Amino acid sequence: MEQKALTIEYKVFKNISELDPTIQNLCEASEKALATAYAPYSNFNVGTAIELEDGKIIKGSNQENVAYPSGLCAERVALFTIGSQFPNAIIKRMAITAQTKKFQISTPVTSCGSCLQVMAEFEQKQKSSIQVVFYCLGGEVVVVNSVKDLMPFSFVEDRLGD
Structure with a gap:
């Protein structure tokens, strides 16, 4: 047997004022996306803003449905929008925030x-x-440099594309 360990690096900021202005703007755009969330069942609104390589920002919010699991999370709403409307776009970064009453x-x-x-x-x-x-909102920010840091064992199967 061989035992291995994974470690990730990430940055933690006290609030968005410590961030680069570009990332501050992206966080504020994710906050604006909260206003379009449809979450009457969980009352847990999530907003996402994604910055493309060309500087365009695409927003998404969670969209619930009484017939669970028919709804979609904010991240997938925004990502699938990019996939369908900007299929060759390169994503630079994404900001995600949440709010509940x-x-x-x-x-x-x-x-x-x-x-x-x-x-x-x-x-x-x-x-x-x-x-x-x-x-x-109004607090801590965590920045991770890659999705692989969050999900190192994501499902990848290159042969399926052949």
């Missing part, structure tokens, strides 16, 4: 496994890393 969110909310797998697919497709910024 039920309680105070005090640390950044991370993406679910399904979203991480879709994010990993986009990273694989474009053959370059996507920086991921998890932004807590």
